[in-house]
Amino acid sequence: MSPMPALSALEAGGGFASESVGYGKVDQSLVAALSALVGRDHVRTGSEIAQALGFDAGTRHEVPRLPDVAVVPGSTAEVASVVALANRKRIPLTARGGGTGLAGGAVPLHGGILLDLGRLDRILTIDCRARFAEVEPGVKTLTLQNAAREQGLLYAGDPCSNDDCVLGGNIATNAGGNRAVKYGVTSDQVLSLEVVTALGQVTTLGTRLKKNSTGYNLVRLFVGSEGTLGIITKAMVKLRRLAPLHPDYLVILPDLVAAMTLVEALADDRFLDPITLEIIDRRTVAAMEKLKGAPIFGRPQGHVLIVQFEADSEEEVQDKAARLKQRCADVTCLGITRAGDSEEVWAARRTWAKALHEELPVSVGEDLVVPVDRLAEFIGRMQGLLERYGLDYRLAGHAGDGNMHINTVPGHVPLEHWQDTQTRYRAELYQVVYSLGGRLSGEHGIGLKRKKTLAKLIDPVELELMRSIKRAFDPNNILNPGKIFDLA
Ligand SMILES: Cc1cc2nc3c(=O)[nH]c(=O)nc-3n(C[C@H](O)[C@H](O)[C@H](O)COP(=O)(O)OP(=O)(O)OC[C@H]3O[C@@H](n4cnc5c(N)ncnc54)[C@H](O)[C@@H]3O)c2cc1C
Numbered sequence: 001m002s003p004m005p006a007l008s009a010l011e012a013g014g015g016f017a018s019e020s021v022g023y024g025k026v027d028q029s030l031v032a033a034l035s036a037l038v039g040r041d042h043v044r045t046g047s048e049i050a051q052a053l054g055f056d057a058g059t060r061h062e063v064p065r066l067p068d069v070a071v072v073p074g075s076t077a078e079v080a081s082v083v084a085l086a087n088r089k090r091i092p093l094t095a096r097g098g099g100t101g102l103a104g105g106a107v108p109l110h111g112g113i114l115l116d117l118g119r120l121d122r123i124l125t126i127d128c129r130a131r132f133a134e135v136e137p138g139v140k141t142l143t144l145q146n147a148a149r150e151q152g153l154l155y156a157g158d159p160c161s162n163d164d165c166v167l168g169g170n171i172a173t174n175a176g177g178n179r180a181v182k183y184g185v186t187s188d189q190v191l192s193l194e195v196v197t198a199l200g201q202v203t204t205l206g207t208r209l210k211k212n213s214t215g216y217n218l219v220r221l222f223v224g225s226e227g228t229l230g231i232i233t234k235a236m237v238k239l240r241r242l243a244p245l246h247p248d249y250l251v252i253l254p255d256l257v258a259a260m261t262l263v264e265a266l267a268d269d270r271f272l273d274p275i276t277l278e279i280i281d282r283r284t285v286a287a288m289e290k291l292k293g294a295p296i297f298g299r300p301q302g303h304v305l306i307v308q309f310e311a312d313s314e315e316e317v318q319d320k321a322a323r324l325k326q327r328c329a330d331v332t333c334l335g336i337t338r339a340g341d342s343e344e345v346w347a348a349r350r351t352w353a354k355a356l357h358e359e360l361p362v363s364v365g366e367d368l369v370v371p372v373d374r375l376a377e378f379i380g381r382m383q384g385l386l387e388r389y390g391l392d393y394r395l396a397g398h399a400g401d402g403n404m405h406i407n408t409v410p411g412h413v414p415l416e417h418w419q420d421t422q423t424r425y426r427a428e429l430y431q432v433v434y435s436l437g438g439r440l441s442g443e444h445g446i447g448l449k450r451k452k453t454l455a456k457l458i459d460p461v462e463l464e465l466m467r468s469i470k471r472a473f474d475p476n477n478i479l480n481p482g483k484i485f486d487l488a
Contacts, residue, residue: 084200097169103447137168277400
């Protein structure tokens with residue numbers, strides 16, 4: 001049997017729209033007008049447009065969907081003038097940060113203008129006393145993390161793509177990551193946003209207050225809106241005290257359901273107060289070792305749970321380690337060790353997606369999220385379903401916040417039945433997720449990839465409310481059209 005190509009991200013649940021109805025054309029006069037606004041050097045057309053701008057990390061195996069013109073503005077005023085022009089001429093406009101999105105969000109589905117925010121890459125302020133930073137949207141997440149650390153502070157947003165993604169993209173997707181167990185996701189870091197509206201107006205939403213009941217919380221609405229409501233041109237984000245010690249412990253477990261029972265207990269443990277509870281199943285670890293060509297995590301004979309917590313002293317580390325061991329005694333554990341080198345642990349952790357991609361020619365990936373106290377039940381029910389369908393899986397994820405990245409693979413299912421089988425299985429799986437109070441995407445967003453599936457799962461009233469919001473913010477539907485949901 002010849003191997004089938006990897007199931008594409010778009011086949012997995014979305015698809016490119018076939019036509020761009022009612023939009024204006026990008027012609028020479030529009031290119032000239034854009035050049036007058038941002039300078040000819042910052043406008044690219046035809047062969048000047050890099051192929052990479054036609055996809056993101058989640059759609060890189062698709063045929064690129066290139067924009068008609070790529071524009072790289074150098075200031076908020078330039079962003080505003082470009083958006084105003086696009087709105088007047090009814091040209092679709094898609095914002096792009098680092099392009100690491102996994103939902104096809106930055107793909108210019110209808111062509112038009114691609115707005116590359118890469119030149120807006122300055123950290124404007126780090127205020128150590130009031131603990132906040134002001135950043136432009138093109139600042140890399142790792143750059144902000146490092147700049148904060150130099151001041152003894154922590155920027156707690158921490159997606160595993162931190163060396164490539166940027167703050168604008170993190171905010172637009174409401175990125176999660178490794179520290180969400182204690183510090184929450186990107187929406188929990190954002191204090192205020194400067195945005196350019198679809199009409200090209202500039203406004204600042206929110207401010208740095210502990211409390212604020214002054215009307216609708218539009219900051220929260222913008223976070224996770226995937227470039228469909230406006231363009232983020234500046235953000236004020238929280239910084240926190242950086243604890244002196246944050247050791248990593250590796251807990252090895254023979255059984256995944258038991259591992260999730262442990263996660264539920266640890267996530268709720270106020271004394272341990274973990275920052276991170278990351279799970280990687282045994283076979284994913286094996287794939288990561290194969291990619292590296294060397295053992296990782298001490299070559300474990302089971303699933304790996306990475307537990308990280310903060311401490312002010314070595315004595316506190318020992319007290320918390322004792323608590324961890326006490327908690328682990330409630331389930332069967334194969335080992336608990338303190339990792340010698342945190343950098344090594346996290347460098348390895350970041351390779352899981354690449355390792356699986358290399359190992360699995362056929363698979364379909366998920367970003368499911370369930371309430372943390374339903375994790376063990378979810379995994380048990382998922383395993384039951386997989387067995388019934390004859391399918392198999394690999395799993396890694398931010399277990400401590402209920403977010404599971406699961407790759408379903410054919411297992412015993414012949415490849416000619418794979419498409420149909422995985423489609424039926426996933427429909428049932430989503431019913432399980434929703435019945436537990438879960439949702440389709442924990443952190444990657446809907447974009448293109450999950451649009452069709454979302455349309456089947458979402459409450460119609462909720463969908464109509466979302467459409468009304470989109471129409472109010474973007475009356476001509478120019479901002480990243482065709483993402484999250486269709487308007488009609
Ligand atoms: C190896 C790897 C690991 C990853 N790990 C994680 C993880 O742990 N947690 C997690 O949450 N995600 C993770 N991701 C997914 C991805 O990195 C995040 O979704 C990230 O937030 C995307 O940021 P970006 O700058 O690359 O955005 P892009 O991909 O460029 O864009 C994402 C979306 O944001 C919109 N957008 C971008 N900038 C703006 C702006 N200034 N204004 C308005 N809209 C804008 C785009 O239109 C698009 O809809 C991972 C991806 C990879 C490849």
